[in-house]
Amino acid sequence: MNQWKIGDVLVTRIVEMEVAGGTKFILPEATREACLPIGWMQPNFMDSEGNLIMSIHALIIDTGEKRIIVDTCVGNDKKRNIPSWSNLQTNFLKDLKEAGYPKESIDLVMCTHLHVDHVGWNTMLVNNEWIPTFSNARYLIAEKEWRYWDANEDEDLYGPVIADSVRPIVDAEMVDFVDDHFRLCKEVSLIPTPGHTPGHVSVLITSKKKKALITGDFIHHPVQMTKTDWCSSADYDQAQGQITRETLLEKYVNQDILIIGTHFATPTAGHIKYLEEGGYWLDVSNLK
Numbered sequence: 001m002n003q004w005k006i007g008d009v010l011v012t013r014i015v016e017m018e019v020a021g022g023t024k025f026i027l028p029e030a031t032r033e034a035c036l037p038i039g040w041m042q043p044n045f046m047d048s049e050g051n052l053i054m055s056i057h058a059l060i061i062d063t064g065e066k067r068i069i070v071d072t073c074v075g076n077d078k079k080r081n082i083p084s085w086s087n088l089q090t091n092f093l094k095d096l097k098e099a100g101y102p103k104e105s106i107d108l109v110m111c112t113h114l115h116v117d118h119v120g121w122n123t124m125l126v127n128n129e130w131i132p133t134f135s136n137a138r139y140l141i142a143e144k145e146w147r148y149w150d151a152n153e154d155e156d157l158y159g160p161v162i163a164d165s166v167r168p169i170v171d172a173e174m175v176d177f178v179d180d181h182f183r184l185c186k187e188v189s190l191i192p193t194p195g196h197t198p199g200h201v202s203v204l205i206t207s208k209k210k211k212a213l214i215t216g217d218f219i220h221h222p223v224q225m226t227k228t229d230w231c232s233s234a235d236y237d238q239a240q241g242q243i244t245r246e247t248l249l250e251k252y253v254n255q256d257i258l259i260i261g262t263h264f265a266t267p268t269a270g271h272i273k274y275l276e277e278g279g280y281w282l283d284v285s286n287l288k
Helices: 093-097 118-122 145-150 161-165 166-169 238-252
Strands: 005-007 009-020 053-062 067-068 106-111 121-125 129-132 138-144 177-179 183-185 188-192 203-206 210-214 256-262 268-275 279-281
Touching: 005 256, 009 203, 009 210, 053 093, 093 145, 093 203, 118 121, 118 161, 138 188, 145 177, 145 203, 161 166, 183 268
Parallel strands: 067 106, 106 138, 138 177, 210 256
Antiparallel strands: 005 009, 009 053, 053 067, 121 129, 183 188, 188 203, 203 210, 256 268, 268 279
């Protein structure tokens, strides 16, 4: 479990899984041969053989008044077309509770987008029925994102993701469809980061002149800081995704804003810096 303090706001990472290798399907150009020369990524984000290390985790934003979970991983008991994600039996809810955040205590659930590994714990299987996991929360989804997936549900790609993890919360009238600049509370707001999906958003935290950005999937792995043109095979619009990524990297380079990657392996967060040879890198040396 990692935690970061941004002013008065506490952010806590709850890991569902963290693995090395198996990322070629999401970043096809990230071969071992191409990654090994990028030495700054070792040991945190790449192993000694050039395998990228990635994580699937949720991030809890605790403002003192609101408890917000950002993205809800893959989930248990769900049939998925990616074998290592199918019918999981993890201790995610137990870990969440042990971190001080039982599911009943969550006020808001924010999905940066509606892909399989960001909505799974929206629901849980009870008596053979998918019910909302966070029974006291409002679920927030960008309206543009919902409009797209409502009309373009694709079970062939990942499995019945919308059917088992999104429609049940919509049917329960627990969802608010929001603008992509929506302010969740005084300290937390959305910024539009399109490309990976049509309505993709990232989450900006501001408190006592300190800032942090939860990326979502406009960047999947820190390697894309150095190789900004390496696009995800899951991107809806790769050209727009690259524009979004390069725009934000340049905006936040050498700035006092903590970048918290939604798929970045431990230590997960850092500050964007320029590389002498061009591009950027993630400096994880000063996280206090």
